Amino acid sequence: MxxxxxxxxxxxxxxxxxxxxxxxxxxxxxxxxxxxxxxxxxxxxxxxxxxxxxxxxxxxxxxxxxxxxxLDGQCILTGPTVRAVTDWLKESSSNLYALAMPRWASSELPEFATAEARAFFTQKKEAIIGPFSERLAESKPLIEAANANLARLDPLIQSADAVNRELSTDDIHLFAHLRALSIVQGVIYPHAVEAYRKRMSMKMDVPLHDNIAS
Ligand SMILES: N[C@@H](CCC(=O)N[C@@H](CS)C(=O)NCC(=O)O)C(=O)O
The missing domain is CATH 3.40.30.10 (Glutaredoxin)
Known part of the structure; x- marks a missing residue:
């Protein structure tokens, strides 16, 4: 595949x-x-x-x-989803792209290996969220808002191995959000969120962007 x-x-x-x-x-x-x-x-x-x-x-x-x-007849995403997690994702997604998009656009990611590919992304996404320079200038309040959101997420994380203790589609959505946020330098991850995103990154075999965060 x-x-x-x-x-x-x-x-x-x-x-x-x-x-x-x-x-x-x-x-x-x-x-x-x-x-x-x-x-x-x-x-x-x-x-x-x-x-x-x-x-x-x-x-x-x-x-x-x-x-x-x-695929093997033994599904693992069998846990129930939890409304508070779904709601958190909805509420927290509004500033995620404003933070992440300008940073992705200036990162050494393989999809931007050519100047044309980078320019394509920049043009397309700036049409949606406005000039990246303006979003970057708003970094301080955007990061403060992200940190406040993460503080609200922390008590919702029941285990580093599954947000609701049993793996569910909530884990798929939540990790994707946290992985996107990892391109942003200066975000403060409370204890349970930090343990969760690190463990999930390992189990899902999807590296975080901490090392290229800006
Ligand atoms: N509902 C789709 C959405 C996929 C999606 O929107 N992908 C974006 C990339 S993040 C895309 O392909 N956008 C078109 C583009 O980048 O030109 C899914 O969940 O797979």
């Missing part, structure tokens, strides 16, 4: 994470961000992630998660 992704993309992180959790081997293919030809050849539109298996394609992150989880 091949999984086509952009490294920064939270939807792609969701798809990647189940392979690590299940110990299923796959080939990770990072597309250039301006490469429309590759995804269009597979699914008729420019999108990531895409799972390729024997000439068949699947282009929806949570469908990929469900497929890989069910």
């Amino acid at each position: 091949k999984l086509y992704v952009y490294d920064h993309c939270p939807f792609c992180v969701k798809a990647r994470s189940i392979f690590g959790l299940k110990g299923v081997s796959f080939e990770l293919v990072v597309m250039l961000n301006d490469d429309a030809t590759t995804p269009e050849r597979m699914v008729g539109r420019k999108v990531a992630p895409i799972l390729e298996e024997e000439g068949q394609y699947l282009a929806e992150s949570m469908d990929i998660v469900a497929k890989i989880d069910a």
